Amino acid sequence: MSSKEVFRPTCIIGLGLIGGSLLRDVAARGATVYGFNRSTSGVRAAIKEGFDVSDDLVATLQRAAADEALIVIAVPMHAVGDILDAIKEHAPNCGFTDVVSVKAEVLRLVKDRGLEAHYVGSHPMAGTADSGWNHSHTGLFKQAAWAIAFDYAVENEDPGKFWIEVFTDVTKLIQLAGAEAIPVEVANHDAAVARVSHLPHVLAEALAVVGDNGGILAQSLAASSFKDGTRVAGTSPALVRQMCETNSAALVDVLDEALILLADARDNLAADPADISYLADAGYRARTRLNARSGAHKNSVSPVKISSRPVLRLKPGAYGWVSTLKQAESLGGRIEVY
Amino acid sequence: MSSKEVFRPTCIIGLGLIGGSLLRDVAARGATVYGFNRSTSGVRAAIKEGFDVSDDLVATLQRAAADEALIVIAVPMHAVGDILDAIKEHAPNCGFTDVVSVKAEVLRLVKDRGLEAHYVGSHPMAGTADSGWNHSHTGLFKQAAWAIAFDYAVENEDPGKFWIEVFTDVTKLIQLAGAEAIPVEVANHDAAVARVSHLPHVLAEALAVVGDNGGILAQSLAASSFKDGTRVAGTSPALVRQMCETNSAALVDVLDEALILLADARDNLAADPADISYLADAGYRARTRLNARSGAHKNSVSPVKISSRPVLRLKPGAYGWVSTLKQAESLGGRIEVY
Numbered sequence: 001m002s003s004k005e006v007f008r009p010t011c012i013i014g015l016g017l018i019g020g021s022l023l024r025d026v027a028a029r030g031a032t033v034y035g036f037n038r039s040t041s042g043v044r045a046a047i048k049e050g051f052d053v054s055d056d057l058v059a060t061l062q063r064a065a066a067d068e069a070l071i072v073i074a075v076p077m078h079a080v081g082d083i084l085d086a087i088k089e090h091a092p093n094c095g096f097t098d099v100v101s102v103k104a105e106v107l108r109l110v111k112d113r114g115l116e117a118h119y120v121g122s123h124p125m126a127g128t129a130d131s132g133w134n135h136s137h138t139g140l141f142k143q144a145a146w147a148i149a150f151d152y153a154v155e156n157e158d159p160g161k162f163w164i165e166v167f168t169d170v171t172k173l174i175q176l177a178g179a180e181a182i183p184v185e186v187a188n189h190d191a192a193v194a195r196v197s198h199l200p201h202v203l204a205e206a207l208a209v210v211g212d213n214g215g216i217l218a219q220s221l222a223a224s225s226f227k228d229g230t231r232v233a234g235t236s237p238a239l240v241r242q243m244c245e246t247n248s249a250a251l252v253d254v255l256d257e258a259l260i261l262l263a264d265a266r267d268n269l270a271a272d273p274a275d276i277s278y279l280a281d282a283g284y285r286a287r288t289r290l291n292a293r294s295g296a297h298k299n300s301v302s303p304v305k306i307s308s309r310p311v312l313r314l315k316p317g318a319y320g321w322v323s324t325l326k327q328a329e330s331l332g333g334r335i336e337v338y
Numbered sequence: 339m340s341s342k343e344v345f346r347p348t349c350i351i352g353l354g355l356i357g358g359s360l361l362r363d364v365a366a367r368g369a370t371v372y373g374f375n376r377s378t379s380g381v382r383a384a385i386k387e388g389f390d391v392s393d394d395l396v397a398t399l400q401r402a403a404a405d406e407a408l409i410v411i412a413v414p415m416h417a418v419g420d421i422l423d424a425i426k427e428h429a430p431n432c433g434f435t436d437v438v439s440v441k442a443e444v445l446r447l448v449k450d451r452g453l454e455a456h457y458v459g460s461h462p463m464a465g466t467a468d469s470g471w472n473h474s475h476t477g478l479f480k481q482a483a484w485a486i487a488f489d490y491a492v493e494n495e496d497p498g499k500f501w502i503e504v505f506t507d508v509t510k511l512i513q514l515a516g517a518e519a520i521p522v523e524v525a526n527h528d529a530a531v532a533r534v535s536h537l538p539h540v541l542a543e544a545l546a547v548v549g550d551n552g553g554i555l556a557q558s559l560a561a562s563s564f565k566d567g568t569r570v571a572g573t574s575p576a577l578v579r580q581m582c583e584t585n586s587a588a589l590v591d592v593l594d595e596a597l598i599l600l601a602d603a604r605d606n607l608a609a610d611p612a613d614i615s616y617l618a619d620a621g622y623r624a625r626t627r628l629n630a631r632s633g634a635h636k637n638s639v640s641p642v643k644i645s646s647r648p649v650l651r652l653k654p655g656a657y658g659w660v661s662t663l664k665q666a667e668s669l670g671g672r673i674e675v676y
Contacts, residue, residue, distance in 0.1 A: 212624035221535075
């Protein structure tokens with residue numbers, strides 16, 4: 001890596017909403033970035049906009065190997081295994097991350113191939129119901145949480161210089177995209193996103209179906225509560241299946257929590273007198289706490305949005321750094337590396 | 339009513355988000371409007387802005403009686419009975435409507451007092467998690483659906499000149515507020531709003547609680563799917579209870595539909611292999627239909643937003659008008675009166 005470079009070259013495999021938006025952000029910061037996309041139409045569109053992309057996976061990975069690039073796997077879950085095989089064959093010297101919404105399953109595939117010393121999993125909490133290169137744009141990750149997994153440093157007393165460098169690079173890439181790096185262990189990540197990302201999708205799907213069952217009159221009377229509550233039901237079913245089915249164990253646990261709350265509410269509404277005070281009060285308190293935590297965003301008089309997440313600065317590999325990562329995880333805090 | 343008046347004088351009882359916003363809209367159109375509010379601070383704030391409001395209920399209703407005003411009951415459900423008693427005592431000559439989110443229970447209270455020949459129930463599908471005069475503003479109802487109940491005309495072959503005039507006045511008031519009058523029978527209204535308004539609140543409360551159970555890490559990772567899905571959990575618990583408990587029979591039915599879908603999804607996720615394809619596909623199709631129906635709003639190139647609801651014009655009381663109302667109801671259509 002030349003000292004003139006802003007950042008180690010980045011090679012993004014898969015240029016959909018996430019991969020494409022990251023390519024745009026990194027390029028906008030003046031760093032070297034190139035990528036591969038399976039769909040030729042996406043590649044043509046990106047080249048037309050002046051980006052350095054290709055539909056030749058092997059050539060792209062060989063280039064990454066020559067550059068000692070950081071590789072970002074940004075393909076759907078079902079394609080991750082094949083990409084790992086290709087990295088092992090064509091770019092075995094590179095560090096890499098992925099942006100899949102579930103981390104245990106990807107880590108399992110990585111370990112199956114013995115690549116874990118080169119891998120730091122990550123997950124940007126950003127995205128919309130839209131997908132594909134055509135929806136990608138700069139700024140998608142601005143102040144978003146971006147989880148970064150550190151299990152390898154917990155499992156290995158000395159994770160080694162190479163892995164520590166990959167961890168550092170991934171953290172810097174997250175910052176380059178304007179996001180906030182939140183360190184998490186894989187199991188904690190998957191349990192948390194089951195609650196705050198996968199369960200919202202399942203509830204939105206159910207609400208959309210029940211609303212639709214009411215026919216055209218109910219739809220005509222639907223207002224913002226229904227539209228907000230069903231927005232993510234517009235996500236492609238393939239993507240929803242990938243997220244939910246790959247994280248099924250954690251999702252079943254939180255669905256059970258929700259089912260107990262809803263069945264209790266149902267019984268209390270069917271009682272005489274009907275009484276939904278428990279759920280109404282508990283939900284309001286929970287939502288109020290959420291608002292209070294993200295309050296700095298809204299109430300700041302400064303035009304610069306201030307993060308509501310505490311920041312912990314650390315030097316990867318330095319004495320006690322894993323404790324600092326665990327502390328940040330327990331606070332939902334973000335890290336900065338130096 | 340003087341022929342110089344734009345509209346029959348309107349008397350609004352209760353100046354919270356809905357009543358206050360309606361007062362502003364009617365005043366902005368140059369029509370005579372005045373109101374009552376129980377809270378003195380709300381009254382002071384409204385007077386300071388130049389509105390004609392009072393904290394004396396009896397005097398306000400006596401004025402309405404002298405004016406032959408249309409009275410709008412815009413108080414919470416639990417206060418409706420007392421207001422009906424006061425109308426019966428102080429303004430028994432006036433027609434009136436209400437804006438409560440549940441219609442069967444209000445109709446029962448009206449019938450208990452023998453006031454049904456003067457009453458046309460209604461319900462604007464507008465509002466936010468905020469409440470009170472301080473959040474009221476003009477334009478809240480712009481292109482919103484506003485349900486208007488016509489059961490009395492179904493139950494009485496000749497509903498009489500007075501009731502027909504109240505129905506006409508309420509329809510015109512809805513148009514004056516920029517909203518779209520959707521005719522509904524009370525039972526159909528309550529079943530529809532259970533699906534598209536009350537169920538979204540219950541699901542949002544449950545999601546907020548389950549998300550909050552994940553603690554600070556889960557909250558830090560929460561992004562737009564969680565925030566959208568929990569937005570209406572910020573509604574005051576008292577208002578949620580009023581809506582849900584007063585419409586408990588219809589809400590229990592749709593909660594049962596949701597519980598079946600969610601329990602099935604849970605079992606399919608717990609199976610090997612995990613499979614959530616049924617709900618993901620059904621939810622996506624339902625949401626896509628909803629988008630298609632409201633498509634005219636988004637896709638129109640005209641700066642004037644075009645309603646996606648079919649319009650039926652009718653003359654209240656004319657031969658066949660009740661059939662036209664039923665036709666509009668079955669289409670989720672809006673009516674215009676002449």
